[in-house]
Structure formats: C-alpha cells, structure tokens
Amino acid sequence: MTQCKQVFIAFWALWIVSLSAMAEPIYDWQSPYDEMIELSAKSPTEVLNxxxxxxxSETHDNLAIAQYHSSLSMVYYLLSFPNESLQHAQTALTFIDPKAQPWLFHMTKLNEAQAYDISGKPRNGLVGSNAALVWAELNNNTNLLVSALYVRGIILNSLVDYQGALNDLQRAYDLAPKSTVMSSGDVAGMLALVYEYRGEDSLSIPFFEEAAQYHQQNENILELSIALYGLGRANKNVGNRELGRSQLEQSKEFAEQVGDEQGVAYALKELAGISLSEKDFVGAKFKLQRVFGIFEKSQNVYMLLDTNLSLLKVALAEHNPTNARQYLLAAKTFIDPENMPMQNVALEEMHAKVLALEGKYQEAFNKLDATVAWKQQLLNQQSTQQLHSLRSKYEIDLKERENRLLEQQNKLQQISLNDVETKNLQLLLLFGATLIICGLLVVLVYRTIQNRSKLEQLANIDSLTGLANRRNAFELLQKQIELANRHHFPLSVAIIDIDLFKKINDTFGHAGGDKVLKSFGKLCQNTFRQTDVIGRIGGEEFIIALPHTSLLDAEKTLKSLSLNVKKLIDSIDLEGLRLSISTGLTQYTPGEQLESVMVQCDQALYQAKRGGRDKVVIFDEQDPSLLQLEL
Incomplete structure (x- = not known):
C-alpha cells in the first residue's frame, strides 16, 4: 500500500511538472508585472522598491522568475543603471526557453540590448535587436515590432549610423498609433535625440516638444524630465540660453521628485555648461564634481567620459594645463574608440587643445590634422544627400516634362482657332507636335526607369562591395527558405567573417579596410552562382545561401573560397597584409524559421573563431561546445 502511494505521488508530481513545461506562450506581461511596467514611467523608484x-522564491515557475528579472532590467535602464540592467536581463534569459516563450525571449533580448547601449557597448546589442525585429515581422506582432525598431534605432544612433537610426525610428513613429505599449510621443523623444546627435538642434526641438507635451498630459514624470532635459539642451545650443536654463531646472526638479538621481546629474551637467559659458568657473566645477560622483556610482561610461570632457573644458578656460592634462587622461580611461567613434574624435580634438595650452604647438597641430580625415569619413557616413538629391532631381524632371506638354497643348489649341485655309498647316503642326510629345514620353519613360533602377540599387545593394545589403539579403534568404520548403531541395547557409578585420583597419587605415572588403566582394561574385544569395550583413560579416547544395558540396566551395581569400593579398597593394576568413555553415531543415538558421550559423562561426579562426565549421546540435552557446 505504501509503495502504491509513493508511485501515485511521483506520478502526480511528474504530471504537474509536465503541465508547467507545456505552459502556453505569452505575448504580453502577466500580472503584476504589466501594472508595474506601466507605472514605471511615472514612479520608477517606487516600482524598483x-x-x-x-x-x-525558488518555488515559483521559471516564467514568473524570468518576468521578474526582465522587469527589473527595464526599471534599472529607466534609472540609468547599466550594470544592474544588463545583469538582470541576462539572469532572466537563463530562465527562458526561446522555443516555448519566444515573445518573452525577444523582449528580454531587447532589454539586454538597451543595457549594452548605456554600458558603452551598443554593438553587442545588434544581434538581439535584429532577431527580435525578424521574429516580430514574421509573426505580425506590432507591439514587439515597434519596440524592436525603437531599440535598434537607439543602438544605431550610438554607432553613428544616423540614417539607419532615423529609418527605424521613423517607422516606429508611424506604427506607434497601432501599438498598445508605445506611443508616438515616446518615439518622438528618441527621434529628437538623433537630430541632436547630427548637430541639427533646430530640427530636434519640435520632436522634444511633442514628447514633453505627451508625457505632461499623461503625468509620466520621469519621461517628462527626460524630454525637458533634451528640450533645454537643444534651446541652449541654438542660443536660447535663458529658456534652456529654465527647462533644465524643471528637468532637475522633476528628476528629484521621482528619485531619479541620474536625471538630476544629466540636468546639472548641462547647467554647468551654461555656467562655463558665463565664465562662472567655480559654479561649473562645483556642479560637475557633483555630477561625476553620481555617474561614478552607476558606472555610466558615456556620462563619465562626457563629465571629464566638461571638466577639461573648464580647465582650458582657466588656462590650467595641469588640471587639463589630468582630466584628459581620466577621459581616455572611459573611451571605447570602436563603439564611440564621434566621442573619440572629440577627445582627440581636446587633446590637441591641451597640447597647445602646454606650448607644444607642433604636436597640437599634428594631432588636430590627423583627426580631420577621420572626422570627415564619419560625417560622410551620416550624409543622406545623395538619395534626397536623386529623388528631387526626378521630381523636377517630371515637372519640366509636364510643363512642356502643357505648352504644346496650348499651341495646338491656338492653331485650331485659325482660318480654314490653314488646315493643311495645322495638320503638319499637329503631326510635328505629336512627334515631340511621343519623344518626350519616351524620354520620360526612360528617365523614370533609370531613376527607379538607381533607387532600387541604393535600397538593395551595399555600395562598397556591390553585394546585397543586409535587408535585401535576408529577404532573398527568406524566399529561398520558402522554395526549399515547397520543393524539398537542400539549402546550405553560411555566415563568413573576415578574421581580425579591426586590426586590418588599425594597421592600414579605413581605406585599406575598404580595399579588402571590395576585393572580397568581387571574389564572392566570381565564386558563387547567380542563383546563390550573397550579402553583406555587417562591417566584415557576410551571408551566403547555396540552394540545391548539400553540406559536403557547400563545405568544399567555402574551403576553396578560403584558399582564394589568402591569395587576395597579391592583388591588394598592402605590405604585410595577412588575410583569412572564418565560416559558420549549417543545412536548412524544413520547417525551421529564418532566425533559427541564423542562430545556428552564428554558433558555428563562434566555434570557428574560438578554434583559432581560418576555419569552416559545420553546425552540429549534438556538439556540446555548441549547445553551451547562448541562443
């Protein structure tokens, strides 16, 4: 009897565990976390407590524990605590099965991406935000799509890809009215920030005003404080000093009201800038030293760098070379050149000013001169003038042709009023006018096709390598996946990474790196078939999809490509260049989603890198070293 009872209890426990494992996937926050997240915009400190x-407790199921840590990550992000936000996002991910709870997994990856951004490592958040965006698109989840566009826009803004950031945030802004988690007012504040980063403060002001008005109406005190901070800063930068001072003071007061110590520091830093412009050096230093103490507690790398630069400006204004050198060295401890390119340029310019203050004029000139080309290259990446110019030219040409057609029609009407004796002449003129109109229409059609082709090329082709860009490559890959499902043919997919590419850039400059990318792109075009998908999806990262190709054949082709890559150094005039690639290869399994294929390629690529680079590694889900990698 006792044995039967034990068997029954064991069976009952197993049944409960099975029910838990089979829990339905969620597509929104469950109670009480939905209420807390909604309240966090108004009272973040209260929600945190x-x-x-x-x-x-440990008796709760994994779903509840994951939502708890993911919610904590969001609140810590709002309060600008990067380390805590990142820690809780990554803890939450350990309790989530991506297949069982895909929405919660991708939502938490977005929280992790935001935390990486304010930790000074925005590039680390790109993979997670891209995967969330793909999943949201494929599953028609508008709420997650808006959030993913918003987060990726933030990351691209930090990576100085302002056009990419504007594209994502403008799309999020347009979709926000269909979302229940984010409004246009929420997105407006970040759109304003992109314009501010581009140095277009006057364009940022209307968006900051829209965000401030929205948050004031909804009594979102924390978000109102942030919007007023941006608005005050923009007004200060365009010359409205007193208005800017007033808005920054309001931002500080609202931040104090909700216990947002980081928000207080942000506002104080800008007020210190106003004190500096008024030559109140003592007041500026007092504010900045308080600011530094606050940011040091939260280890906010971006703002620790910015605060040291502000203290450096005070020292330069006071003509104090000792303090200037001290703050310069302190600032350099917080800079990450790869993830903070524009900040690095600004720091090098400040370094030149310190050298000049120390009387080292030749060194100062050399330092300043070296930053010019670098800064110009970064600024060129931000430019959107080519696309706007092409579109404007097309519209002007179309208007000119319409005016010519109207002019010809007026002439024909005038001719029709002439005397009967001129009918023969009218017929001749009509025939001539018809020829002109036909000619104009032919030109119009030709120019329309030509301009459309140029626009499509700009939208689909990576200008440096001539390969498909990221968006186009993923669209082509999705089509191949659908064809493979329908016709049951093998499809091999690989991600290729040029080894030590950052070292190539550092050694030979960006011009040298561009030569390598161009040569590699040309080699890929000569190696693969027209039916294959070849695209550049990152700085030195490429995707290859080989339809009707087995894993063995794909491996042979990619190994041959690896050998030919090494031979590229003969055609690239860069002395001392070493060149190799690492490849992660997988075979598409019918029924898999695109993001699953990408994860497999990423894992195999990681194994190739970890195994010493210059390898082709095939994904094997039975390989323990791959299974331990994060999805």
Missing part, C-alpha cells in the same frame, strides 16, 4: 521587496 516594490520589485526588490517581492522577489519570487
């Missing part, structure tokens, strides 16, 4: 006081 409530969460910390109600940590779920």
């Amino acid at each position: 409530r969460l910390l006081q109600n940590e779920p």
Whole structure:
C-alpha cells in the first residue's frame, strides 16, 4: 500500500511538472508585472522598491522568475543603471526557453540590448535587436515590432549610423498609433535625440516638444524630465540660453521628485555648461564634481567620459594645463574608440587643445590634422544627400516634362482657332507636335526607369562591395527558405567573417579596410552562382545561401573560397597584409524559421573563431561546445 502511494505521488508530481513545461506562450506581461511596467514611467523608484521587496522564491515557475528579472532590467535602464540592467536581463534569459516563450525571449533580448547601449557597448546589442525585429515581422506582432525598431534605432544612433537610426525610428513613429505599449510621443523623444546627435538642434526641438507635451498630459514624470532635459539642451545650443536654463531646472526638479538621481546629474551637467559659458568657473566645477560622483556610482561610461570632457573644458578656460592634462587622461580611461567613434574624435580634438595650452604647438597641430580625415569619413557616413538629391532631381524632371506638354497643348489649341485655309498647316503642326510629345514620353519613360533602377540599387545593394545589403539579403534568404520548403531541395547557409578585420583597419587605415572588403566582394561574385544569395550583413560579416547544395558540396566551395581569400593579398597593394576568413555553415531543415538558421550559423562561426579562426565549421546540435552557446 505504501509503495502504491509513493508511485501515485511521483506520478502526480511528474504530471504537474509536465503541465508547467507545456505552459502556453505569452505575448504580453502577466500580472503584476504589466501594472508595474506601466507605472514605471511615472514612479520608477517606487516600482524598483516594490520589485526588490517581492522577489519570487525558488518555488515559483521559471516564467514568473524570468518576468521578474526582465522587469527589473527595464526599471534599472529607466534609472540609468547599466550594470544592474544588463545583469538582470541576462539572469532572466537563463530562465527562458526561446522555443516555448519566444515573445518573452525577444523582449528580454531587447532589454539586454538597451543595457549594452548605456554600458558603452551598443554593438553587442545588434544581434538581439535584429532577431527580435525578424521574429516580430514574421509573426505580425506590432507591439514587439515597434519596440524592436525603437531599440535598434537607439543602438544605431550610438554607432553613428544616423540614417539607419532615423529609418527605424521613423517607422516606429508611424506604427506607434497601432501599438498598445508605445506611443508616438515616446518615439518622438528618441527621434529628437538623433537630430541632436547630427548637430541639427533646430530640427530636434519640435520632436522634444511633442514628447514633453505627451508625457505632461499623461503625468509620466520621469519621461517628462527626460524630454525637458533634451528640450533645454537643444534651446541652449541654438542660443536660447535663458529658456534652456529654465527647462533644465524643471528637468532637475522633476528628476528629484521621482528619485531619479541620474536625471538630476544629466540636468546639472548641462547647467554647468551654461555656467562655463558665463565664465562662472567655480559654479561649473562645483556642479560637475557633483555630477561625476553620481555617474561614478552607476558606472555610466558615456556620462563619465562626457563629465571629464566638461571638466577639461573648464580647465582650458582657466588656462590650467595641469588640471587639463589630468582630466584628459581620466577621459581616455572611459573611451571605447570602436563603439564611440564621434566621442573619440572629440577627445582627440581636446587633446590637441591641451597640447597647445602646454606650448607644444607642433604636436597640437599634428594631432588636430590627423583627426580631420577621420572626422570627415564619419560625417560622410551620416550624409543622406545623395538619395534626397536623386529623388528631387526626378521630381523636377517630371515637372519640366509636364510643363512642356502643357505648352504644346496650348499651341495646338491656338492653331485650331485659325482660318480654314490653314488646315493643311495645322495638320503638319499637329503631326510635328505629336512627334515631340511621343519623344518626350519616351524620354520620360526612360528617365523614370533609370531613376527607379538607381533607387532600387541604393535600397538593395551595399555600395562598397556591390553585394546585397543586409535587408535585401535576408529577404532573398527568406524566399529561398520558402522554395526549399515547397520543393524539398537542400539549402546550405553560411555566415563568413573576415578574421581580425579591426586590426586590418588599425594597421592600414579605413581605406585599406575598404580595399579588402571590395576585393572580397568581387571574389564572392566570381565564386558563387547567380542563383546563390550573397550579402553583406555587417562591417566584415557576410551571408551566403547555396540552394540545391548539400553540406559536403557547400563545405568544399567555402574551403576553396578560403584558399582564394589568402591569395587576395597579391592583388591588394598592402605590405604585410595577412588575410583569412572564418565560416559558420549549417543545412536548412524544413520547417525551421529564418532566425533559427541564423542562430545556428552564428554558433558555428563562434566555434570557428574560438578554434583559432581560418576555419569552416559545420553546425552540429549534438556538439556540446555548441549547445553551451547562448541562443
């Protein structure tokens, strides 16, 4: 009897565990986390305290624990605590099965991406935000799509891809009215920030005003404080000093009201800038030293760098070379040149000013001169003038042709009023006018096709390598996946990464790196078939899809490509150049989603890198070293 009872209890426990494992996937936050997240915009400190006081115990299921840590990550992000935000996002991910809870997994990856951004490592958040965007598109999840566009826009803004950031944020702004988690007012503040980063403060002001008005109406005190901070800063930069000072003071007061110490520091830093412009050096230093103490507690790398630069400006204004050198060295400890390119340029310019203050004029000139080409290259990447110019030229040409047609029609009407004796002449003129109109229409059609072709090329082709760009490559890959499902043919997919490409850039400059990318792109075009998908999806990262190709044949082709890559150094005039590639290869399995294929390629590529680079590694889900990698 006792044995039967034990068997029954064991069976009952197993049944409960099975039910838990088979839990339905969620597509929104469950109670109480939905209420807390909604309240966090108004009272983040209160929400943080409530969460910390109600940590779920080990008896709670993984779903509740994951939502708890993911919510904490969001609140810490709002309060500008990067390390805590990142830690809780990554803890949440350990409790989530991506296949069982895809929405929660991707939502938490977005929280992780935001935390990476304010930790000074925005590039680390790109993979997660891209995967969330793809999943949201494929599953028609508008709420997650808007959030993914918003987060990726933030990351691209930090990576100085302002056009990419504007594209994502403008799309999020347009979709926001269909979303229940984010409004146009929420997105407006970040759109304004992109224009501010581009140095277009006057364009940022209307968006900051829209964000401030929205948050004031909804009593979102924390978000209102942030919007007023941006608005005050923009007004200060365009010369409205007193208006800017007033808005920054309001931002500081609202931040103090909700216990946002980081928000207080942001506002104080800008007010210190106003004090500096008024030559109140003592007041500026007092504010900045308080600011530094606040940011040091949260380890906000971006703002620790910015605060040291502000203290450096005060020292330069006071003509104090000792303090200037001290703050310069302190600032350099927080700079990450790869993830903070524009900040690095600004720091080098400040370094030149310190050298000049120390009387080292030749060194100062050399330092300043070296930054000019670098800065110009970064600025060129931000330019959108080519596309706008092409579109404007097309519209002007169309208007001119319409005016010519109207002019010819007026002439024909005038001719029709002439005397009967001129009918023969009218017929001749009509025939001539018809020929002209036909000619104009032919030119119009030709120019329309030509301009459309140029626009399509700009939208689909990577200008440096001539390969498909990221968006186009993923669209082509999705089509091949659909064809493989329908016709049951093998499809091999690989991600290729040029080894040590950052070292190539550092050694031979960006011009040298561009030569390598161009040569590699040309080699790929000569190696693969027209039916294959070849695209550049990152700085030195490429995707290859080989339809009707087995893993063995794909491996042979990619190994041959690796050998030919090494031979490229003969055609690239860069002395001392070493060149190799690492490849992660997988075979598409019918029924898999695109993001699953990409994860497999990424894992195999990671294994190739970890195994010493210059390898082709095939994904094997039975390989323990691959299974331990994060999805």
